[in-house]
Amino acid sequence: MRIASLLRTRGEKVAVADGATGGLIAAALLTVPGALDFFVGGGVVYSFRARDVLFGLPPEAYKGMRGASEEYALLQARSIRENFSADWGLAESGSVGGGSSHPTGADAGTSCAAVVGPNWEWSTVTETGSDERIANMEAFTRAALKYFEECLNELA
Template sequence: MADVDELANALGERLKARGETVAVAESSSGGLISAALLGVPGASKYYLGGAVVYTGKARMVLMDLPREAVAGMRSASEPYALLLARTARERFGATWGLSETGAAGPTGNGYGDAAGHTCIAISGPMEMAVTIETGESDRAANMTAFTAAALDLLQRALS
């Protein structure tokens, strides 16, 4: 994860310099996005908190998103990723909300998405959502790829 660590360090420095903050809601990356951001010295100046929203119950308990709020949304979709990013930003009062939701593998999810599929979103002064398809079934490699893609999206938003 050397590239992820380098990217997280650069993001941490940029967020600190700008006086901006981030909150994270992640799923199939399993906390690696938060871990990368928290691995930077001085992370408490920009990282407000995060949650691993891996199940429907976690969505309700950790993000306070009732079933009605996500009715008709697939969990590994750009609209759902945007909802998670917006909710994280709002709940923590952060400048930026960053989210990831997908299928790490080795198999896909119950919605027909293959392993290696994830949707990542950023919400703040601007919003973006992207879909990533690694084409891989290696769970650990996908988790790392999802983390790198999420940090890359945050970097693009800060540019």
């Protein structure tokens, strides 16, 4: 995986906050042998309880935000980076669909990914237009990893 190579070359590490991807972003990074060289940890933020435990932010930090938004994904990326003392924070928040509705009403097939690193904050939206849960999880994971790689390449 090119991300692993880029991070290893730079001597940097990443922490991941998976949302609608359900852990697939972290799992993809962990398929690389020796992932401990560049991956410090993270978690699946799939409930308000998980969010509160993983990020440790006061409720006011989320005031006016809704999940599956760029602003929310950026807050998650900042928090995971800081809490895990990583160089990079990668976060995804979205609505995968499949018959269940998102707590904030976000449309199924919508994902926001955010990358926060040294002097860098970036976010993007992916829309599949689909209600296919597993396909959306895969698409959101691929998009987040692709954007993370683009950020690393841009700063190389």
